[in-house]
Amino acid sequence: MELRHLRYFEVLGKTLNFTKAAELLHMAQPPLSRQIRQLEEEIGTALIDRDARPMALTAAGTFFLEQCTQMLSRVREIQDAALRIGQGQRRWFGIGFVPSALYGFLPELIRRYRLSSLDVDVVLSEMTTVQQADALKAGRISVGFGRLPLDDAELVCEVIADEPLVAALPLKHRLLKGGKPTLEQLVSEPFILYPARPRPSYADHVLQLFRAHGLALSNVIEVNEMQTAIGLVAAGVGVTLVPDSVQRLKRDDVVYRGLKTRNVTSPVIMNYRRDDASPDLQRLKTLLAALYKQTASAD
Structure with a gap:
């Protein structure tokens, strides 16, 4: 299954008309029909009720259309952000986190970071600590907040709270x-x-x-x-x-x-790449230190 299959089905699902969908997609109707058939065969169920008049989606098709729309919307957001970053208009900063971190300091830290970094696209990703290690080394996130110590020479793992x-x-x-x-x-x-x-x-x-x-x-x-x-x-x-x-x-x-x-x-552990000396990461660390100092004073 490829993105083009999702795009084809999204247009067809919204128009419920092969002829109109083919026109919007700038393609002939027979190839579009074949692509939708291939998609249904790969999924293993019918998405289109072709016997209905007018044409309708099956229950599986209705569900699949909703998921396609959400996924393609996210893909378009990623494409737009990548374009802005590539053109030097914006920078990107990814934060990975375990769910329990959202009940502590992390929401306030993110709020402060976004206010102080208006030229940075902050991307949030829920993931386990082990997943954060892989994402950091692959460059998918810039920093992670987890609860397990990582034994990896490429990463710095700072315990910021117990x-x-x-x-x-x-x-x-x-x-x-x-x-x-x-x-x-x-x-x-x-x-x-x-x-x-x-x-x-x-x-x-x-x-x-x-x-x-x-x-x-x-x-x-x-x-x-x-x-x-x-x-x-x-x-x-x-x-x-x-x-x-x-x-x-x-x-x-x-x-x-x-x-x-x-x-x-x-423990609450902040993980980042050992060789990362970027100003964006340093800004986050400075904000985190200030936040903990403020919290300690209040306590």
Whole structure:
């Protein structure tokens, strides 16, 4: 499947007329029909109901058209940004991040960076820490914010915070009656671990924390997203550990409780290429230092 197939289908899906779509695409109708047939064969299902009068999309076709439109819109944005950068009108700065970073300092850092860098296109990409390493070395991002240390000579990995972990418990859970819970108490509960993949990830960090205290989880439920884990906690399925800043994700049916066990934390790590001396990265680091100094003064 190529981009041209998506473009052909987008035009056909919006016009629902092979003749008109072919005119808009500056091609003959027979080749367009063959391209759409090839697309349907590759997907394995019909996208066009050719027996309908007037022609209509199948349910699969309606879904595929929506996805095509979103994808092609993003492609056009990328093309426009690349053109501006290539012409020297704009610079590009990519930031990779793990989802939990969005509940801490990162949104404010991004806001300040964008205000101070009006000539820079800031591109945000959600990715795991391991994915950030590959993206940095491939040049797809300029900096990453993760939670796992990376052993890579090409990268600098600076721990900028060591965030306490808190227990996320269902409303009226029995552990809420006894003050702060311990890791030992959490082991006896069904534990919701995330992300299930890709690994290694924050999930492995949590497992290591239990092992460091001589504990092993025996009843584990794996999910891919933190929001899913918290949703299952709300449903009473189990408990989990989340970074302290996630408490900003307020829910009436979930209670966040600090731990009695000491040194249960998760680092926030800034990753960037060792040879990157660009002014844009230096500006981000300066803003980050100022933000943490301001936060420390407020605390």
